[in-house]
Amino acid sequence: MNLDIRLPIGMMFTLFGVILAAFGLLGNQQIYQRSLGININFGWGLVMIVFGVFMLFLGLRKPAKPTAPK
Amino acid sequence: MNLTALTAIDWVIMFLYFAFVLGIGVFLKKYMKTSTDFFLAGRALPAWVCGLAFMAANLGAVEVIGMGASGAKYGIATCHFYWIGAIPAMVFVGLFMMPFYYGSRARSVPEFLRLRFDEKTRGFNAFSFAVMTILSSGISMYAMAKLIQVLHILDVPLAKLGLPLSYTFHVSVIVSALIVLGYVFLGGLTSAIYNEVLQFFLIVAGFLPLVFLGLKNVGGWSGLKTQLPTAFTHSWQGMTNVHNNPLGVEWFGLVMGLGFTLSFGYWCTNFLVVQRAMAAGSMTDARRTPLIAALPKMVFPALVILPGMIALALPTPRQAITVNVNGVQQVMKVNTAGQGLIPVKIDVATGKQAVDSEGKPVLDYDLAIPNMLLHYFPTGILGLGLTALLASFMSGMAGNVTAFNTVWTYDIYQAYIHKGAPDKHYLHMGQFATVFGVALSIVAAYAANHYNNLMDFLQLVFAVVNAPLFATFLLGMFWKRTTGHGAFAGLATGTTAALMHLGLTLPHGDVVGMKGGWLGAVLHTYPSEMAQNFWTAIFAFMICFVITIGVSLATKPREDKELVGLVYSLTEKPNEGHLAWYARPVFLGVVVLVLATVLNLIFR
Numbered sequence: 001m002n003l004d005i006r007l008p009i010g011m012m013f014t015l016f017g018v019i020l021a022a023f024g025l026l027g028n029q030q031i032y033q034r035s036l037g038i039n040i041n042f043g044w045g046l047v048m049i050v051f052g053v054f055m056l057f058l059g060l061r062k063p064a065k066p067t068a069p070k
Numbered sequence: 071m072n073l074t075a076l077t078a079i080d081w082v083i084m085f086l087y088f089a090f091v092l093g094i095g096v097f098l099k100k101y102m103k104t105s106t107d108f109f110l111a112g113r114a115l116p117a118w119v120c121g122l123a124f125m126a127a128n129l130g131a132v133e134v135i136g137m138g139a140s141g142a143k144y145g146i147a148t149c150h151f152y153w154i155g156a157i158p159a160m161v162f163v164g165l166f167m168m169p170f171y172y173g174s175r176a177r178s179v180p181e182f183l184r185l186r187f188d189e190k191t192r193g194f195n196a197f198s199f200a201v202m203t204i205l206s207s208g209i210s211m212y213a214m215a216k217l218i219q220v221l222h223i224l225d226v227p228l229a230k231l232g233l234p235l236s237y238t239f240h241v242s243v244i245v246s247a248l249i250v251l252g253y254v255f256l257g258g259l260t261s262a263i264y265n266e267v268l269q270f271f272l273i274v275a276g277f278l279p280l281v282f283l284g285l286k287n288v289g290g291w292s293g294l295k296t297q298l299p300t301a302f303t304h305s306w307q308g309m310t311n312v313h314n315n316p317l318g319v320e321w322f323g324l325v326m327g328l329g330f331t332l333s334f335g336y337w338c339t340n341f342l343v344v345q346r347a348m349a350a351g352s353m354t355d356a357r358r359t360p361l362i363a364a365l366p367k368m369v370f371p372a373l374v375i376l377p378g379m380i381a382l383a384l385p386t387p388r389q390a391i392t393v394n395v396n397g398v399q400q401v402m403k404v405n406t407a408g409q410g411l412i413p414v415k416i417d418v419a420t421g422k423q424a425v426d427s428e429g430k431p432v433l434d435y436d437l438a439i440p441n442m443l444l445h446y447f448p449t450g451i452l453g454l455g456l457t458a459l460l461a462s463f464m465s466g467m468a469g470n471v472t473a474f475n476t477v478w479t480y481d482i483y484q485a486y487i488h489k490g491a492p493d494k495h496y497l498h499m500g501q502f503a504t505v506f507g508v509a510l511s512i513v514a515a516y517a518a519n520h521y522n523n524l525m526d527f528l529q530l531v532f533a534v535v536n537a538p539l540f541a542t543f544l545l546g547m548f549w550k551r552t553t554g555h556g557a558f559a560g561l562a563t564g565t566t567a568a569l570m571h572l573g574l575t576l577p578h579g580d581v582v583g584m585k586g587g588w589l590g591a592v593l594h595t596y597p598s599e600m601a602q603n604f605w606t607a608i609f610a611f612m613i614c615f616v617i618t619i620g621v622s623l624a625t626k627p628r629e630d631k632e633l634v635g636l637v638y639s640l641t642e643k644p645n646e647g648h649l650a651w652y653a654r655p656v657f658l659g660v661v662v663l664v665l666a667t668v669l670n671l672i673f674r
Contacts, residue, residue: 019079031449034445034446044454
């Protein structure tokens with residue numbers, strides 16, 4: 001197929017990660033009482049950025065290998 | 071009930087997800103040139119994509135919510151649905167059955183039955199399957215709308231639009247139907263599969279932090295163990311006797327009923343999952359698909375069952391939480407009755423707490439996972455968690471819709487209504503079938519809302535249709551003497567046997583009705599609904615097996631040359647000699663089985 005699914009996955013996760021991390025960094029810090037005092041938005045946002053960038057890297061490195069002909 | 075404190079950021083995440091989902095459909099539109107592109111993703115997808123979709127297609131929200139609920143109700147014994155009830159069957163379908171499904175070039179499971187047996191066996195399977203997909207997709211839509219209602223997700227937006235709260239159900243059903251319709255109509259199976267892969271990663275992203283926070287709160291796995299009864303953290307304890315374990319089944323019923331007949335009947339013959347493997351680019355990839363799916367499947371209990379167990383273990387009553395909704399401070403109501411985060415079920419008719427036959431309050435286990443999300447997630451990541459939940463509802467629907475449009479077009483429309491049209495005609499029919507499949511699902515969703523029994527009815531249909539199926543496929547693929555008349559007679563009597571068994575038995579504590587006993591006499595009372603369901607499957611399988619053999623021996627067999635590629639003994643074994651040993655499906659299958667055994671031993 002002509003769309004490598006890793007690209008949209010990578011884009012979405014990077015985007016979500018950036019949104020969450022930015023919100024965690026700049027937003028209200030009082031809301032983290034629920035998450036045991038952990039700034040889960042910032043922390044998990046970073047994890048999602050790493051995963052998203054990794055997916056983008058895999059998708060962009062070279063076009064998806066055509067499956068071996070049978 | 072809890073008030074969901076969504077802010078702008080949560081909505082942004084939700085809308086971005088919908089934009090991605092529809093965007094994938096729009097992008098794929100131009101590649102939908104033939105019916106094979108639309109119904110089988112052009113048979114060109116890599117194994118890992120098909121594998122994750124194979125797993126995620128089954129991971130609808132009914133499954134996510136249901137597994138969390140069972141985790142809270144039965145504890146770790148729920149893992150049997152994964153480790154016993156899925157893994158062995160997934161390995162079997164990959165190693166032994168995929169060569170026939172993929173090798174025969176059948177475009178659907180009913181079409182395989184047509185090639186192997188005859189027209190009537192295909193018709194039987196195609197019609198019953200089409201009805202089941204529509205009902206399941208409708209139920210999925212209904213469950214989603216109900217959840218949105220219970221969590222009050224749409225309260226604020228509806229208020230802003232000046233609409234009454236009763237619109238929540240309509241808005242949820244229509245919006246989810248339109249999104250699913252949009253991306254399946256545009257991109258066919260490819261679109262559905264891609265979105266299932268997206269959903270898979272999203273569920274992991276949404277639930278992993280939940281498990282992390284939950285476990286941290288209860289003091290890790292060892293902390294959880296001290297706060298739950300021992301039977302909740304040992305999956306095999308008490309399995310020698312039906313009365314000693316929370317499931318109410320003994321090991322034989324569990325292994326034969328769930329692990330063999332039901333599980334193999336589902337994973338090996340249900341077109342909803344098999345279609346994902348048929349979309350793979352090569353035979354080796356098609357065989358790897360279920361095996362790759364089995365790897366995440368094994369560890370998924372940690373994401374879907376564990377949160378349910380944690381929800382039960384948390385202390386009650388909890389502190390009230392103050393949240394800020396659009397600038398107004400509101401105090402979230404705390405459940406006054408219940409256990410952990412799980413509230414007591416409220417009877418819809420009376421508005422009072424529901425009680426069981428012994429007068430004890432009934433817990434609303436289905437709220438285990440949603441309440442966990444609300445309890446631990448602040449705004450921001452809450453949007454992510456809810457999006458993951460919505461994604462699983464929608465891909466559960468989309469999976470059923472894609473299976474429906476294929477079976478409708480190839481096995482009903484092309485077979486009985488309009489043969490021999492150009493391929494383009496069937497492509498358009500598929501798109502049209504997507505529209506009316508979704509329309510029928512909406513009808514089913516409203517029916518479910520109207521008749522409380524529809525969910526029970528669906529389970530009954532599943533139990534009856536699914537139970538004998540594996541006997542037919544097993545004999546068809548591994549015994550060349552099996553005939554079409556034999557298969558049809560076996561299926562018909564097996565299904566009837568399942569109906570009779572359900573009609574003559576009753577689970578403990580249930581009244582005569584949809585749950586059983588409607589044939590007038592109750593010959594046996596099972597300790598639980600699960601036990602009844604397992605034994606229904608065992609009986610139906612045995613009857614189907616015996617009748618198929620009997621009738622086959624009495625009827626004329628087909629010639630060997632017609633069965634090449636359809637029966638094990640007459641089919642060339644897939645040649646995988648060119649692959650390194652570690653890349654061969656057999657090796658992967660062995661790894662999966664060893665890991666599953668290890669998990670069972672650790673959590674015995």
